[in-house]
Amino acid sequence: MSLPPGFLDELRNRVSISQVVGRKVLWDPRKSNQGKGDMWAPCPFHQEKSASFHVDDRNGYYYCFGCHAKGDALKFIQETENVGFMEAVEILAREAGMPMPARDPQAAQKADRRSELAAVMEEAVRWFRLQLQTGAGQAARDYLAGRKLGQAAQDRFELGYSPDNRQALFHALTGKGIAPDLIVDAGLCARPEGGGEPYDRFRGRIIYPIRDARGRCISLGGRAMDPNARAKYLNGPETELFDKGRSLYNHGPAREACGKGQPLIVCEGYMDVIALVEAGFGGAVAPLGTAVTEDQLRMMWRVHPEPVIALDGDTAGTRAALRVIDLALPLLEAGQGLRFAVLPAGQDPDDLLKSGGAAAMTKVIEGARPMVDLLWQRETEGKVFDSPERKAGLDKSLRAAIKRIADPSIRSHYGDEIKRLREALFGTAPRGGDGFRSDGFRTEGFRSEGFRGEGFGKSGGKAPRAANTTGAARKPQGKPWQQVQVLPQASTRLSALAGSEEGVTEYLGEAMVLAIFVAQPALVMTFESQLETLHLTHRDHQDLRQLLLRLAHQPGRLNREEIEEAAPEEVETLMSLPHVRIAPAVRLAEDPETGRLGLAEAMAKLDAYRIARSEIEHAMRDMEALVDEGVTWRLSQAARAIERAHKGPEAESRQSVKASNGLELDKEELDLSRELFSKIDFSRGGKPRK
Template sequence: MSFPKGFLDELKGRIRVSEVVGRKVKLTRRGREFVGLSPFSNEKSPSFTVNDDKQFYHCFSSGEHGDVIKFLEKTENLSFIEAVERLAAEAGMEMPERDAHAAQRDKEAATLIDVMEMAAQFFRQKLQEGVGAEARVYLERRGMRGKTIDDFGIGYAPGDDRGDRTSLLKYLKSKNVTLDQMAEAGLVIAGPDIAEPYDRFRNRVMFPIADARGRVIAFGGRALSADAKAKYLNSPETPLFHKGRVLYNLARARKPAHDEGTVIAVEGYMDVVGLAQGGIYNAVAPLGTALTEDQIQLLWRMAPEPILCFDGDKAGLRAAYRAVERVLPLLKPGHSLRFALLPEGKDPDDLVREEGGDAMREVLAKARPLSEMLWEKETSTGQWDTPERRAKLEADLEAAVAAIGDPKVRAHYAEALRERVSKFFGGGRQAASQGGYGRGRFQQRGFRTDRFGGGRSFKGRGGFPRGDSYMPPVTPELRRSALASGATGEQGREGLLLLTLLNHPELLENYAEDISRIALRTPALDRLRNEIIDIAALHAPLEREALKGHLLSRDLAEIARRLEAGSAFRSDPFAWPDASPEEAEAGFLHTLARHRRAIMLEAELKAAERALAEEMTEENYARFRAIQEQLERSDVADGLG
């Protein structure tokens, strides 16, 4: 149903979100927000927030986010129209006349999400039929119980190269799904060089892959035939599915990960399912590739120190070492990885099936920190009994430390590794003379050994000793200079992010949660962002022109017009309408990462300034200057960040 311009805005303006939510959730005011236990999950500590100013609620444990209308839909099983009618009655507003044509269009509109759900139902049905007998035997042999199969929506794709190759195609066609939609969803193989389109998945046990909201967006298929070309086959990249940005079981694992305080990343679907049968529900898996940067960020949203689980053989160690290399540039205060190595020849599914969930929990309890894995990676492959070999180890460790992007984390790693090397080579100054760190190469390369304890103190009545580098006072001018270095870039990035959303609102489908958490310092852009999220929650899927129409009805069109009329973003083609969805997504994510980095640096600079004001030491000044120089050097200082 379509409503007259301004109707929903007026309705929500008359109803406070906290009043409606407060009927179901005991809320406590915390600053400008209210907090309480999530109504969407059974949690022990509050992760549910309500903001009346921004007119939305957000649940960090389940990912649920929306306005007062959506809250009623979710908690009372109401349709959108029913929720609006109830709120209108409370607010004393008359419901407008229904637009029958618009309602019919909404009913007939089919999306790829609808198509994927139809396919998932088809696969589940086939597993229970006679054609799925072999698949059921396979699952029973792997110890899969009926409840587990139902919980994970596991199914079966019939057919093979010698028999019927179009079972799913025929089924979807009977549901009025077009061949173009099937191909776009990655369910059939079709094209100008394909004489007869056919099902992509045949004679495979099927694992539905869901997005963060629990909607099926892809499939993974495990071959039952021994001569299949690929044992595991994933959906191709589609408008819904980008395998490097998705984790299998993400939606289901979010709440258990919040409750347990950690999340476990294993190698494949069967490992996730096997752990669930052992009572371990906070597990996810990448989709046939090594962990990507995006997947690491997804893990960090679930827990600050995820556990990566690898086989204990040589291949497993190599995979663990690759993960070490991948994560070092991404490290930030409070966020890291831990590593659990399984007994050789075992994977999580095997261990749980043969020895039970407690055996797996013992392995997880012994998970090793990233710093230990880095040390093992660099020291386990050689003999370090000569000065030249020790110098090689130093160089490798220095290179690893230099890869860490965050200055605080980098400094602490430098100190920790210096101490390890000192002990490894015999300790103290003797180690330095023999080629160990001591006060040697870490100090020469800027990793000063007297900056993190154990060195000289620079406090005292006499200030800094003669001969040490001069440290000027932190004047108001110095402070303003440092904090101003990112201001223009910050506003430029904020505008660039919003302009990209205006021209490519399809990004909201996958990144609504990320967008809602962006720190925006420009009030007009903050308001525009909140309204866009609000509109998307009510009118998904959202198209560019429709979004502009909704903004016009909410008196926000002028802000959008100024963004589009400005010349500052002409050098960023991904933000404009003629960019492809892939270009827009890549540019948006890159800009978002830069913006987050800039906000983090500004916070670090303020913290360093406070520390320096409290304690005038060389260490504190060096940290302050290092952060300030990053702001001045990096793209934070230029016009668009």
């Protein structure tokens, strides 16, 4: 979504940066000068006691002389609350009392409707909280006290109580002038099938407000006080505000906690979340009465790259964890995975915290297992593999699971780990890492797709077979400890280029596009929509894109100096890449036409590469089942797409000539070559003709 010109400037003028930062820090009265807008405090981004964090109200920026964190009010909200740029704009706009620009009249009308429903929900939350303090709420208060929930915890999570009365809430809200239709549409009441006044959905229950990432109350959860109730826990129905498959309990506070370095812990219910938060694990969330959905999984990854699934240590909890594995496998990306905390049998997080305290929970979280371990456990636990047929059945099920992983690099690493576990299970682990068993027979491992253990690109793979002159395999020469393994240096391992060949190509393509925008910032406004929708895989690239779009709507700010000042490390890394330094669109920054053509070419190459790679992967999967002319045609078209992209957009209009050997040549280049050769007299040693 593009913001209208001047919107961000008006937003910053309405809310001072010291007002935004002041919610997170304590100002040092000795160093601060409030009259001049010159404020100092201990830095919220790193642990310190001295006031080295400086906020300048006049210029609207903050800077830490300790950790060198810097930015404006929006950047501060992004960093401290772990949100994206547009979400930070929305947060600041709400504080300033400025409405966000609507895309169209229908969108504005929908937003107004949702605001009305959210206001009704807030009235209901206030009413339920009051009921908890009445005589009718005594049993609910006793229950919460028995669960060790003090008043502070009840206030933090805004717990309430719904009396066991058919229309108590309905009459309370209509008495405040709220229309019955709004009460029903918010999910608080339901209409009887036979007609008549709506009745309360929640009766005789402890109420847990459910809020979205922005803090709006979107629904309610209720725990029955009657042990014989048909449903122990009840969530509100799907409404314009609430989609249970796209919501997480405690989403907003957990996102902020994870932004400060805490792990994201996914548990089953409200009380587990509350117990974890009260014990100091602020990044706790729970799905809302359903198994984890794909949308919820993507929401979790936006909060933290490696959520910890901490489900109950019983059979149902194990089954839920295994369902998450099947859901997550096709969605895995480099640096984005899951870990599983195995709780003691029969205990949930709340039970564990009561019996062992925060230390016991910390130990479980730190010992969380990677997803591949749970996948292996699912396929092998309780089974006997005492025949070739059973072993083959295991191989088949594992291959089927791993083939669902879309990312080729992750699929390869899963193959490596499964191969290692398989060798350990069947007693065929190689000795000394040389690829041979003690009896001289070679350990081939899995040869099929996904089990080759190829590592990154074309490296890794199988150990070389020793020379065989007697018809039997024999061990290679040399000692295992004499074999040298070259490991990348620490700086290389952390680099974005220390990935698969595909990842490197994609990273360099993205870098070229962004480098041209940095070298020629005027292109941002011309290609704004393409830049907004461009898929970027690297976090630094995503941050730089946000910076460019933000500066584009600030008059006089979109220039290279401002970009380098706002993101010096990112720009330096980008511009130091060899292929970027030699690019004409970057070197000739004063030539807009070169920049425009170079940018169009860079984007075309990146798109062509991604489309071709996807087509090749699909074709390769099809080839496993049946090789036909259609598959080979798709592969040839993918190769041609990459070739056309590398020729550039200008090459589309050029004529070509096909030589007798089938090689395709550019006609203009061929004519120039012929003209040059016609001027050379080879009989005189290559001298020019007279």
